[in-house]
Amino acid sequence: MTKPAEVSVRPGDKVSADSHSLNELLEIQQAAFIRDGIPDAKTRIDRINRLGQLLLDNEAEICAALNADFGTRPRDVSVAADIAGSMIDLTHQRRHVAEWMEETNVAKLQGLLGFKQRLRHDPLGVVGVMGPWNFPLNLTFVPAGSAFAAGNRVLMRPSSITKTTTELIARLAPDYFSIEELAVVTSAHGNGSDFAKLPVDHMFFTGSPEVGASVAQEAAKNLVPVTLELGGKNPAIVDLDTDITEAANFLADARMINGGQVCLCPDYVFVPESKVGEFVEKVIARWTANYPTIAENSQYTSTINAKNFNRIVGLIDDAVELGATKQQVIPAGEVLPDADARKIPPTVLTGVKAGMKIEEDEVFGPVLTVYPYRNQSEAIDKINSAGHPLTMYWVGDDNARLAHLADHTRSGSISGNDFALHLVSGGLPFGGVGRSGMGNYHGRFGFETFSHARAVTVSSLPLSFAESMSAPFTKKDVRATNMQVKLWKFLNGRAARKSAR
Missing domain, CATH: 3.40.605.10 (Aldehyde Dehydrogenase; Chain A, domain 1)
Structure with a gap:
């Protein structure tokens, strides 16, 4: 050595x-x-x-x-x-x-x-x-x-x-x-x-x-x-009055960054029940326009290795076998998924339910799960049951419903209407909470x-704490102790009365 x-x-x-x-x-x-x-x-x-x-x-x-x-x-x-x-x-x-x-x-x-x-x-x-x-x-x-x-x-x-x-x-x-x-x-x-x-x-x-x-x-x-x-399964919520085309375009793009292999990608999204069909249609349209080819497309990021490729394909297949519906963007003449190129087509899943593996696992790939919601409490209950995500996406105005969401959930961050902009701010931390991490940086x-x-103290006070806290304790010390108790009882009682008003 x-x-x-x-x-x-x-x-x-x-x-x-x-x-x-x-x-x-x-x-x-x-x-x-x-x-x-x-x-x-x-x-x-x-x-x-x-x-x-x-x-x-x-x-x-x-x-x-x-x-x-x-x-x-x-x-x-x-x-x-x-x-x-x-x-x-x-x-x-x-x-x-x-x-x-x-x-x-x-x-x-x-x-x-x-x-x-x-x-x-x-x-x-x-x-x-x-x-x-x-x-x-x-x-x-x-x-x-x-x-x-x-x-x-x-x-x-x-x-x-x-x-x-x-x-x-x-x-x-x-x-x-x-x-x-x-x-x-x-x-x-x-x-x-x-x-x-x-x-x-x-x-x-x-x-x-x-x-x-x-x-x-x-x-x-x-x-x-x-x-x-x-990591963590990052949820997104589309607000009730948000433009569906804008919401679909944003979340379709955010899901596909680095082939979906980002700990901050949206994993699943809640859409107002009456707009789910339109939302899925718009997401598919966005991906179709963005990826006219996939298998030989140098701008389409491959899945990192065979292990992850098989895992993601397995999550999709498991969900479909158990009753989910998949919609995929597969350009004409291409056979996807392509194991050799490790290319998985952009995929939307609907009808996902408890018991499907994709409900529990972070996808880390080009798959977006869509859930309908009628009121915000449904989405909040679902988010809270899945553990605390690294981030949470809100698509809508900075309004009372966003504040309610923040007050009733926990996540490392909240990102509104764009992808993880807190990463580019020197004034904001990056980090998770609970299962999505501990501590932060940036x-x-x-x-x-x-x-x-590291605390440093230097005293030139006329009294010594060391002396006052060590034996022998004189009558003067006892009086000082009793005065402390009396003072703190008064101050704490006053504070309690003030907060009760």
Whole structure:
């Protein structure tokens, strides 16, 4: 085992992470963190800049790798989501990190009286980032940028399912980072479970709830705090007086982003009962116009692998066998689903009922389930019975019915009339609740996720709390204690009377 004291890896040496084991990489970063101390703003900004430069310098090669991993994935999707999409938050972190990291004086007046109170925003140390396959760069580089802003070192493990992309990033990373700062881990270092066992200072995971639970269990053995960004069946509700054409076009488009392989895609939609037929007709029309061909269409994203292809087709078949109705967009002359190309036609399911697998499973593919509703309470009851989603879509005005929906459900976020716009706001968090995750990031929320809020107090008060709370307790101490009880009884009683008015 390489000992930290014996390791001398400096920026510019271009040492690959493959030269070391997982534990060695962790020791190298831990030793560097202790040796160098807390980084200043200039160092943090430089690291964020290099993270963005890695993406921008190698855009063409990255897009080609993503296309190879998926089978078919449009360059426009890869740029918008994994490259430009990452730059939005990296830029926000870079612009604000100097402000966020400043020590805060939280009690100026009390400080003048002799009770100084300050709040530091200290880095945790070494952060482990585990990414998924659907957006393998955005969902690793963005949390890594937040971790850098907070002053940490990063061990990054992109998904092994997108093997070509992960190997490319692992090869490129040493041109931009010392492994003391950022080490990209591949399947050559072991599987995801091995990575989850590392005693890092914080573990960040994006993926399925099932794997997330396993990561949390492994991290708990080392008392490592975790942030879990998980999936969930995201509902959508079309309001009573919403234009059906606009609603259908929006949800048809949102369902098909990245071939439906997004944790934020709408999974099922509630439509006013009298408008269900028109809604389905409009969705099919939108998909027919958008995808005149599918099998050989380079703009139609393939399902990532055979396992997921078979799973999605199986969900559709199971629903139909149990009585659901499917409507699909299959261009003339094409045979779909196509297992070789891993292309599944856009599909609408109606008549879905309890007992069908698609009622329980997150689809993560080009399938939209449509339910009728007569009053909002029906939709709310259905949503609440399915667990807390990562997001919830509202199609309609910002009105009292939206407020009622928000008050009577739980979800990571609510997105009205467009696809997940909270992702592009530096002022809003991204994260789930319950089964859809714990913790959040983006903007300052990401900085705080990877920071420790460290209290500092310095007293020059004429009285000592230590002395007053330790024996012997004099008559003066007893009188002071009794006065505290009497004071708090008065204040609490007054507050209770005020709230009862």
